[in-house]
Amino acid sequence: MKALYFTGDSIVGLSETDVPSPGKGEVVLQMKASGVCGSDLKNFRAPKSEKEALGDLKVPGHEPVGIVSELGEGVTNVSVGDRIMMHHYTGCLQCSMCLIGYTQMCLVHHEVYGSTAHGGHQEYMLVPAYTCIPMPDELDFAAAAACSCGTGTAFQAVKRIQPTGLDTVAIFGQGPVGLSATMFAAQMGARVIAVDISPYRLRLAEELGADEVINSSDTNVEEAIREITGGEGADSTLDATGIPEVRIQAVDSAKYWGKVCFVGEGNTTTFDVSPQIIHKQLTILGSWTFSQAGLAEVAKFVVERKSPMDKLITHKYDLGRAQEAYETFISGETGKVILEI
Numbered sequence: 001m002k003a004l005y006f007t008g009d010s011i012v013g014l015s016e017t018d019v020p021s022p023g024k025g026e027v028v029l030q031m032k033a034s035g036v037c038g039s040d041l042k043n044f045r046a047p048k049s050e051k052e053a054l055g056d057l058k059v060p061g062h063e064p065v066g067i068v069s070e071l072g073e074g075v076t077n078v079s080v081g082d083r084i085m086m087h088h089y090t091g092c093l094q095c096s097m098c099l100i101g102y103t104q105m106c107l108v109h110h111e112v113y114g115s116t117a118h119g120g121h122q123e124y125m126l127v128p129a130y131t132c133i134p135m136p137d138e139l140d141f142a143a144a145a146a147c148s149c150g151t152g153t154a155f156q157a158v159k160r161i162q163p164t165g166l167d168t169v170a171i172f173g174q175g176p177v178g179l180s181a182t183m184f185a186a187q188m189g190a191r192v193i194a195v196d197i198s199p200y201r202l203r204l205a206e207e208l209g210a211d212e213v214i215n216s217s218d219t220n221v222e223e224a225i226r227e228i229t230g231g232e233g234a235d236s237t238l239d240a241t242g243i244p245e246v247r248i249q250a251v252d253s254a255k256y257w258g259k260v261c262f263v264g265e266g267n268t269t270t271f272d273v274s275p276q277i278i279h280k281q282l283t284i285l286g287s288w289t290f291s292q293a294g295l296a297e298v299a300k301f302v303v304e305r306k307s308p309m310d311k312l313i314t315h316k317y318d319l320g321r322a323q324e325a326y327e328t329f330i331s332g333e334t335g336k337v338i339l340e341i
């Protein structure tokens with residue numbers, strides 16, 4: 001079978017390897033789709049020397065979706081032929097975080113598939129049976145892959161700010177996570193302001209339900225948001241960029257008593273806490289991916305509310321064109337990019 005690796009310096013390579021066999025409690029998935037996520041890019045761009053020093057490369061791809069092709073000993077929760085989304089983490093299954101389905105927050109030890117363990121960019125993938133979440137029949141493989149990290153992360157983050165039909169929500173950054181957040185906040189009834197520097201992505205945000213769009217490369221965002229909200233600021237803001245200046249804009253664009261949700265990772269950001277946070281009575285939230293139940297929940301919502309995933313997913317490539325997939329994604333002129341296998 002074919003398996004993809006990041007060989008360093010933004011190059012992907014395909015290798016021939018054996019189809020894995022399942023051990024006790026494991027299953028083999030015949031992969032159908034695997035998403036390209038912004039959090040892969042650090043690994044994709046890592047220098048060749050760093051990769052060579054590592055020696056043992058892991059298959060990337062942490063949005064794995066496929067069909068169960070073989071069961072290991074003692075597996076009873078899934079059957080051969082089941083359509084599966086993988087919750088891409090292991091945990092001890094005993095601690096308080098594992099017991100609520102957040103194995104990525106395991107207090108003992110966790111692995112991340114596509115990073116510390118082999119991920120979804122291959123033809124067959126070995127996974128623990130407990131990570132398998134059944135897919136609704138109505139969901140296609142590409143949409144399920146999106147749900148398995150980026151879109152699921154956005155869903156959970158939007159749920160954390162609990163928007164109602166009375167609220168205006170400003171979403172900073174319209175990459176795949178921000179676009180998904182725009183789509184869900186609009187479907188949950190909020191008036192959505194989408195912020196980005198890319199005209200392509202702002203157009204996509206409008207198609208996905210944004211009521212107002214702001215290009216922050218040529219507009220003062222805080223002023224524009226205050227203008228749209230009668231001088232008050234947004235009820236909630238969400239940062240999907242991780243860029244310090246944008247996080248500050250997200251905080252400064254929230255109204256008094258508003259909520260701010262940080263989703264974009266990395267970087268250090270400095271706030272003047274009294275004027276920017278305390279005296280505004282803000283609620284600041286961090287939101288990191290989702291639980292096993294959360295993955296089933298976003299898939300159910302997408303099906304029941306007919307979320308426009310076909311608009312969100314703008315590019316699909318087969319495994320052999322993964323180089324092109326990553327380069328196109330980096331160009332910024334995409335929504336969600338999916339590898340079909």
Ligand SMILES: [Zn+2]
Nearest residue numbers: 092095098106
């Ligand atoms: Zn645990």
Ligand SMILES: [Zn+2]
Nearest residue numbers: 037039149150
């Ligand atoms: Zn991801």
